[in-house]
Amino acid sequence: QSVLTQPPSVSxxxxxxxxxxxxxxxxxxxxxxxxxxxxxxxxxxxxxIYDNNKRxxxxxxxxxxxxxxxxxxxxxxxxxTGDEADYYCGIWVDSLNSWVFGGGTKVTVL
Amino acid sequence: EVQLYQSGAEVRKPGESLKISCKASGYLFTxxxxxxxxxxxxxxxxxxxxxxxxxxxTRYSPSFQGQVTISVDKSLRTAYLQWNSLKASDTAxxxxxxxxxxxxxxxxxxxxxxxxxxxxxx
Numbered sequence: 001q002s003v004l005t006q007p008p009s010v011s012x013x014x015x016x017x018x019x020x021x022x023x024x025x026x027x028x029x030x031x032x033x034x035x036x037x038x039x040x041x042x043x044x045x046x047x048x049i050y051d052n053n054k055r056x057x058x059x060x061x062x063x064x065x066x067x068x069x070x071x072x073x074x075x076x077x078x079x080x081t082g083d084e085a086d087y088y089c090g091i092w093v094d095s096l097n098s099w100v101f102g103g104g105t106k107v108t109v110l
Numbered sequence: 111e112v113q114l115y116q117s118g119a120e121v122r123k124p125g126e127s128l129k130i131s132c133k134a135s136g137y138l139f140t141x142x143x144x145x146x147x148x149x150x151x152x153x154x155x156x157x158x159x160x161x162x163x164x165x166x167x168t169r170y171s172p173s174f175q176g177q178v179t180i181s182v183d184k185s186l187r188t189a190y191l192q193w194n195s196l197k198a199s200d201t202a203x204x205x206x207x208x209x210x211x212x213x214x215x216x217x218x219x220x221x222x223x224x225x226x227x228x229x230x231x232x
Contacts, residue, residue, distance in 0.1 A: 033215070033216045045147075051218075088154065092213055092214055099157040100157065101147075101155040
């Protein structure tokens, strides 16, 4: 069983909203500091959200994060064709002494 | 500006050794962990390990422990990822990234290097 589970894909029309879930195995997660990464095809990943809901400089407020004790959600509003990418959640897991990435979610703009 | 610049693409034969690099600029190198992430073609991100340049404290993913070596040269502000005997299954893109925070605290990877493509083929 993966530590972090994401849906393989989500899709919506331009201008609409999508949400991507990241569900954690409760027995593995100690502290909830989820981060999210966007990887446009052919490019390196980039940080979108850290500390569950904070955006680094340069990330538009169309991207948002929310969380509970055992899960995180990435929201993208006003969907644009440039948002087509793979999105990954990640977190440090104390009990594993390891960082873990979710399996990734492909966002398609219809 | 904080940047990580990785060495160029490599092609090797199975059994050969390889060391790729990640040069940091724009911040105090010894104050932040640096991590390595593998991405096989068409697949997701896999965390390999992190290293703290100040004292070379290194944490490996169990999946990569004993398979690779992560090291740093503080004087060159550079982190390295090394293989002693490559396999075809090591063919992948490898990314370095600055790892913020002490492991287990508020952690995230930012920024990322541009990636180094490693191809292992006979």
